[in-house]
Amino acid sequence: SPTAESRKPAHSPLTVAHRGASGDAPENTLAAVDKAHEMGIDWVENDVQRTKDGKLVVIHDTTLSRTTDVEDRFPDRSPWNVTDFTLKEIKTLDAGSWFGSEFKGERIPTLAEYLDRITRNGQDLLLELKSPELYPDIERQTLGELRTEGWLDRKHTKSKLIIQSFDKNAITKVHQQNPAVKTGFLGTPKTNELKDYAKFADQINPTSADATKKYVDAVHALKGPHHKRLEVFTWTVNDAETARKVADAGVDGIISNKPDVVSDAVAKA
Numbered sequence: 001s002p003t004a005e006s007r008k009p010a011h012s013p014l015t016v017a018h019r020g021a022s023g024d025a026p027e028n029t030l031a032a033v034d035k036a037h038e039m040g041i042d043w044v045e046n047d048v049q050r051t052k053d054g055k056l057v058v059i060h061d062t063t064l065s066r067t068t069d070v071e072d073r074f075p076d077r078s079p080w081n082v083t084d085f086t087l088k089e090i091k092t093l094d095a096g097s098w099f100g101s102e103f104k105g106e107r108i109p110t111l112a113e114y115l116d117r118i119t120r121n122g123q124d125l126l127l128e129l130k131s132p133e134l135y136p137d138i139e140r141q142t143l144g145e146l147r148t149e150g151w152l153d154r155k156h157t158k159s160k161l162i163i164q165s166f167d168k169n170a171i172t173k174v175h176q177q178n179p180a181v182k183t184g185f186l187g188t189p190k191t192n193e194l195k196d197y198a199k200f201a202d203q204i205n206p207t208s209a210d211a212t213k214k215y216v217d218a219v220h221a222l223k224g225p226h227h228k229r230l231e232v233f234t235w236t237v238n239d240a241e242t243a244r245k246v247a248d249a250g251v252d253g254i255i256s257n258k259p260d261v262v263s264d265a266v267a268k269a
């Protein structure tokens with residue numbers, strides 16, 4: 001019988017590079033999506049927020065501290081919130097050195113720059129509206145930018161783009177403002193509440209601990225706003241064993257900092 005290492009799951013979910021291939025390059029940078037591309041990973045996840053002067057940028061934390069040199073560059077601007085810096089200021093920051101000296105000079109991308117790069121790479125996008133409560137109307141602005149950048153044409157809308165959030169209101173707004181766009185809710189609603197989520201969300205995206213077969217089956221039993229079976233993308237899985245476990249539970253996608261490891265673990269036999 002196959003060893004644990006060589007065993008392949010019966011079912012082969014998609015692999016999504018979390019914040020790009022963020023185990024091997026600085027998260028949410030162009031270097032991280034390029035790294036995922038080099039690994040042959042089609043899907044990337046990112047986080048979108050807004051600068052003081054109203055520009056959409058790709059960054060996970062609501063402050064600039066952890067992933068840039070902002071504290072050295074702007075020592076008087078504590079607590080270094082993304083919302084308190086203009087794009088021009090943000091573009092002076094080094095978003096790569098914290099991860100490794102070979103990434104020195106990497107910048108925080110605007111959403112437009114990011115979309116341009118992944119379009120060139122032929123990648124698909126799981127876009128997260130991060131802390132949307134801080135950014136009034138970011139749903140409409142994000143949809144507008146996606147349209148400008150050519151991401152809401154038929155092809156992309158159908159298969160290349162999902163907008164997700166922990167914030168139910170934000171996902172509801174995205175669905176109302178552009179019902180064609182696929183959406184995902186981040187979290188684990190109670191199974192008796194899933195029917196409500198299925199009115200506006202095409203995916204329910206729980207942690208890997210919550211992605212049991214029982215829960216995945218309960219999600220799959222429902223149809224989403226586009227009359228298709230609700231999907232499950234789970235996060236954040238960085239090792240082969242857990243990847244095989246959630247694949248066996250039936251998830252449709254696995255969001256990972258080590259997408260090369262995960263895609264290999266769940267590849268078809």
Ligand code: G3P
Pocket residue numbers: 018045047060128186235255
């Ligand atoms: O895509 C799932 C995951 O990104 C949610 O958590 O904190 O990494 O944005 P976080």
Ligand code: CA
Pocket residue numbers: 045046047128
């Ligand atoms: Ca995220």
